[in-house]
Amino acid sequence: MSLLTPDLGLLFWMLFAFGVVFFVLAKFGFPVIIKMVEERKAFIDMSLESAKEANARLTCIVEESEKILKEAHEKELQILKEADEMRLKVIAEAKQQAGVEAGKLISEARIAIQKEKETALRDVRNEIAMLSLGIAEKVLRRNLSDQSVQRELVEQLINEARIN
Amino acid sequence: MKPIQINKILCICLLIFAVTDAKTQEYNAGHHEEAGGKLNVTEMILDHVGDAYDWHITTINGHHISIPLPVILCGQDGKWHLFSSSRLEHGHAEYRGFSIAQEGKYKGKIVEKDAITGEEIRTWDFSLTKNACSLLLSSIILIFLIMSCALWYKKRKAEDVSPKGFVGMIEMLIMSIVNDVIKPCIGKNYHRYSPYLLTVFFFIFFNNLMGIIPFFPGGANVTGNIAVTSVLAIFTFIVVNTFGTKEYWKEVFWPEVPMWLKVPIPIMPAIELVGVFTKPFALMIRLFANILAGHSIVLGLTSVIFITVSLGTAMNVGMSVLSVVMTIFIDFVELLVAFIQAYVFTMLSAVFIGLSQAESHHEKIKN
Structure with a gap:
């Protein structure tokens, strides 16, 4: 059998065998496998994508929560600061108010004292006037001959008045 | 190296030795021996790489063990013939006017002897070789x-x-x-x-x-x-x-x-x-x-x-x-x-x- 001349019978059988194999595998074999592998690839890609997305979302959430926490902390600090300021302000105001009030009271007291003083002075003056009048009356009533006796009398009268 | 790997390699080696042995047996006692018991290498190789009408498995004590395959032919008269290749006895016998050519242009292939001239004619041969x-x-x-x-x-x-x-x-x-x-x-x-x-x-x-x-x-x-x-x-x-x-x-x-x-x-x-x-x-x-x-x-x-x-x-x-x-x-x-x-x-x-x-x-x- 020559090696280089194709045998007709074998050509026929090869055509038949390869034809059948080709028909069956190209129609029912390989496309099924390739399609499935490609579908799986698409599925894996999709899963990866969604995993990535979920991861991104998760980091986003974490960041956001951290941000919220920070903000809350800041707010807390601010509120505390504000409260402190308010307290100081209130105290200062109260102090001021108290000062004013106290001043007012003092001045009022001062005025009252002044008034009292004036009244007292007036009373004293009146009393002195009265006393002077009395003394003058008494002096006039007595015989005011002697100078020394007069002085003595005046002193006596003053002493009396002082005692009174 | 792990013992399993060594075992595997040993197995492969043994298999190949056995295979080589099988091959040698096949060609040692086969029909490729020339007179004097010498092996005709060229013929043996060509015979192996070529086609055959039966599937030769081994030869034990000069006795061929092979699977006969169906021969499908369209004769000169236009009739289709289907018979086992064992009927041709590796070219030693003729069946329905068909035989395996021992030499010449169609050596090793089934030819039909022309009834009148005695010439060997290659027929339409769709045998399952x-x-x-x-x-x-x-x-x-x-x-x-x-x-x-x-x-x-x-x-x-x-x-x-x-x-x-x-x-x-x-x-x-x-x-x-x-x-x-x-x-x-x-x-x-x-x-x-x-x-x-x-x-x-x-x-x-x-x-x-x-x-x-x-x-x-x-x-x-x-x-x-x-x-x-x-x-x-x-x-x-x-x-x-x-x-x-x-x-x-x-x-x-x-x-x-x-x-x-x-x-x-x-x-x-x-x-x-x-x-x-x-x-x-x-x-x-x-x-x-x-x-x-x-x-x-x-x-x-x-x-x-x-x-x-x-x-x-x-x-x-x-x-x-x-x-x-x-x-x-x-x-x-x-x-x-x-x-x-x-x-x-x-x-x-x-x-x-x-x-x-x-x-x-x-x-x-x-x-």
Whole structure:
């Protein structure tokens, strides 16, 4: 059998065998496998994508929560600061108010004292006037001959008045 | 190294020794002995790599054990004949006027003796020869293997886990061929051609592997037969030229070369046209020659043992050891070649298809 001349019978059988194999595998074999592998690839890609997305979302959430926490902390600090300021302000105001009030009271007291003083002075003056009048009356009533006796009398009268 | 690995290697070695032994037995006591008990190596090799009407398994004590195969013939009278090849008794008998030619132009083939002139006439011979049988057998096994994988996929959804074991291996092979060979060679329309190219790859690869197995279901020199490779090449030729684009044909008959190369003597078109035919021809010859050479080398190395018998015991033992070592080595190389040749055939087919999908240069620039 020559090696280089194709045998007709074998050509026929090869055509038949390869034809059948080709028909069956190209129609029912390989496309099924390739399609499935490609579908799986698409599925894996999709899963990866969604995993990535979920991861991104998760980091986003974490960041956001951290941000919220920070903000809350800041707010807390601010509120505390504000409260402190308010307290100081209130105290200062109260102090001021108290000062004013106290001043007012003092001045009022001062005025009252002044008034009292004036009244007292007036009373004293009146009393002195009265006393002077009395003394003058008494002096006039007595015989005011002697100078020394007069002085003595005046002193006596003053002493009396002082005692009174 | 782990003990399991060592065991595996030992097993493989033993298998190969056994195989070599089987081969030697086959050819030692066979009908290739010339007068004086000497082995006719050339005839033995040619007989092995060629085709046969029966599937020779082994010979024990000069008694051939072989599987008779059906002979299908259309005689001179136009009648079809179907009978077992055992009736021809390896060419020692004549049946219904048919016999196996022992010499001459049709040596080894069934011929019909012309009743009047006594001339040997080659008839329409569609016998299921050793190669044809091996071809059908491996085709059935291949269809079964690939379809069992396809069935695995049909039963599952894309969301399920990827396959393991055999199905995983086939998937790996398929996807590596698709992604590394078909996609880059053809380009955007590769989906259309991948089933064909995958069929070619697995058909060649599987038949190559079957050819390496030296005993019954394998051993036939299928992909080292020019009829087989020519059919594969013709298929590629048809695919390339049937789906060729306008640009492809333009590049064949009116390539963009200086005018004097086209008119008045169409030098370039002639070269291109020859190229259309030489491409599949090269495919055919490459596969055929590689596999044929592989089989021949293994057989040649094995027969060294029997040739050196006459050189004395010491020489024979030494050469036998060398022969076995070399045979093992070449068998491993053949394993590699089985894959490479299938890969190369597929890749070149893909390249040729890719060339036939040529787009015009203007479009390319646009893209």
